[in-house]
Amino acid sequence: MEKKNIDWANLGFGYHSTDYRFVANYKDGAWDEGALTTDDKVVISECAGVLQYSQSCFEGLKAYTTEDGHIVTFRPDLNGERLENSAKRLEMPVFPKEKFVEACLEVIKANKEWVPPYGSGATLYLRPYMFGSGPVIGVKPADEYQFRIFATPVGPYFKGGAKPIVVRITDFDRAAPHGTGHIKAGLNYAMSLHAIVDAHNNGYAENMYLDAATRTKIEETGGANIIFIKPDGTFVTPKSNSILPSVTRRSLEYVAEHYLGMKVEEREVTLAEVESGAFSECGLCGTAAVISPIGRIDDHGKEICFASGMEEMGPYTKKLYDTLTGIQMGRIEAPEGWIYKVD
Numbered sequence: 001m002e003k004k005n006i007d008w009a010n011l012g013f014g015y016h017s018t019d020y021r022f023v024a025n026y027k028d029g030a031w032d033e034g035a036l037t038t039d040d041k042v043v044i045s046e047c048a049g050v051l052q053y054s055q056s057c058f059e060g061l062k063a064y065t066t067e068d069g070h071i072v073t074f075r076p077d078l079n080g081e082r083l084e085n086s087a088k089r090l091e092m093p094v095f096p097k098e099k100f101v102e103a104c105l106e107v108i109k110a111n112k113e114w115v116p117p118y119g120s121g122a123t124l125y126l127r128p129y130m131f132g133s134g135p136v137i138g139v140k141p142a143d144e145y146q147f148r149i150f151a152t153p154v155g156p157y158f159k160g161g162a163k164p165i166v167v168r169i170t171d172f173d174r175a176a177p178h179g180t181g182h183i184k185a186g187l188n189y190a191m192s193l194h195a196i197v198d199a200h201n202n203g204y205a206e207n208m209y210l211d212a213a214t215r216t217k218i219e220e221t222g223g224a225n226i227i228f229i230k231p232d233g234t235f236v237t238p239k240s241n242s243i244l245p246s247v248t249r250r251s252l253e254y255v256a257e258h259y260l261g262m263k264v265e266e267r268e269v270t271l272a273e274v275e276s277g278a279f280s281e282c283g284l285c286g287t288a289a290v291i292s293p294i295g296r297i298d299d300h301g302k303e304i305c306f307a308s309g310m311e312e313m314g315p316y317t318k319k320l321y322d323t324l325t326g327i328q329m330g331r332i333e334a335p336e337g338w339i340y341k342v343d
Contacts, residue, residue: 004113004153008120011155013288018151020110022103025133026093026145034103036110040150049132049142056186057086058129060287061247063108063151063342065118066330071342073126074328076104078247083128086183091141092130100128101340103149108342111151118329121156125287131186157289162321164295164310165205165284167221169271170195174209174219174242181219181242192222206284208297210271211240218269221284224292225249228269229281229316231307235262236279238269248285248324254335255323262316275299280307281314291321 017040024034049055059079066072080097087094104126108115116122127150134144172195175181180188192207199207208226211217218238220226225246228236235256237249256262274282274297282294295310296303308314313321326332327339 001112003115003117006116006153008116008122008153008155011116011120011122011153013154013157014152016114016152018111018114018153020107021148021150022107024095024099024103024147026147027134027143031093031095031099031147034099034147036106042146042148044131044133044146045135047135047137049134049136050186052136053132053139054185054187054190055090055092055132055142056129057083057090057092057184058127058186059083059184061104061126061128062287062328063115063124063126064328065115067118068330069118070330071108071112071115072328072330072339073104073108073342074340075247075251075338076101076340077337078250079104079128082184082245082247083130086185087130089180089183090185092132093145095130095147103147104128105340105342107149107151112343114151114153116153122153124151125154126151129186157292162289162292162313164293164308164312166203166296166298166310167206167208167284167294168199168202168204169297169299170199170207170209172207172209173212174207174222175212177211177213177242179242181240182244184244189223196222204298205292211242216270216272218271218274219243224284224286227252227283227285227291227317227320228274228279229314230278231280233262233316234265235316235320236265236267236269239266240268246286248287248290251324251338252285252291252320255320255327258335259323259332260316260319271299275302275304281317282306282308283313283317290325291317293317
């Protein structure tokens with residue numbers, strides 16, 4: 001199979017229209033079978049629920065070429081499960097996770113020429129999403145919906161390696177208690193845009209959000225879960241009902257415990273604990289970059305520095321990164337059910 005004529009090594013992290021995408025429609029109380037299409041345009045009513053009341057949710061996952069030449073994707077069943085939960089919370093019809101996985105594999109297979117070669121540093125990014133397509137003028141759920149998946153080849157999130165970033169404790173709130181912080185709703189990301197633009201304008205890579213109720217506990221950033229490492233190698237992640245259950249974070253927890261023999265704690269983490277120097281390493285984790293190391297946190301002019309420094313990933317974070325990417329790329333044997341082969 002010939003790959004597309006693309007300079008894979010210099011591919012950026014952006015959108016490129018590929019050959020096929022998947023589309024399914026919900027009408028009269030049921031989903032149709034859905035099908036692949038070459039049409040990359042979405043046509044909906046001017047009064048569609050997504051346009052009037054932001055009724056939408058989405059996912060993100062990747063397809064890779066492994067070391068032995070297979071095309072695979074990583075734990076799409078967890079993305080399908082999370083989309084089901086997002087749909088339920090937004091009063092949208094559930095697109096079954098089994099159909100979700102089938103559709104993802106179908107899109108990857110149809111766009112095999114767009115899956116970057118092994119060793120290029122690039123991957124094929126999949127964006128499944130669902131939205132209210134039917135007209136609705138009163139404040140209520142739409143009656144019709146569309147589920148779509150498109151694919152786009154992307155380069156590494158960080159060119160030249162993942163250098164530690166600087167984040168800030170923000171005065172903005174990401175999610176309210178009992179709100180929608182635990183699902184992947186488009187509206188969560190819309191409300192975070194002003195905060196991230198403001199952070200970038202002030203020289204920070206990201207915002208670190210505190211819980212909205214007490215503003216004493218670490219939650220996550222605008223688009224990624226947070227991980228902490230103690231000096232003794234204990235892996236700690238904040239626990240809250242308003243944190244998105246990241247597929248990458250859950251995978252790292254398993255890797256830490258079962259591959260690297262690290263102690264794993266998922267619990268509340270206070271800002272005071274972070275300020276006390278309890279952690280030697282810190283990072284963001286998500287599909288795009290796997291792990292982005294944090295070298296320093298700015299809390300309104302007060303600097304919180306980590307022993308791992310600003311030059312490179314800390315030793316435990318590096319082991320976590322290398323092990324998980326090794327599993328994804330076929331260099332390390334994966335736990336059962338994590339890797340889905342397309343061919």
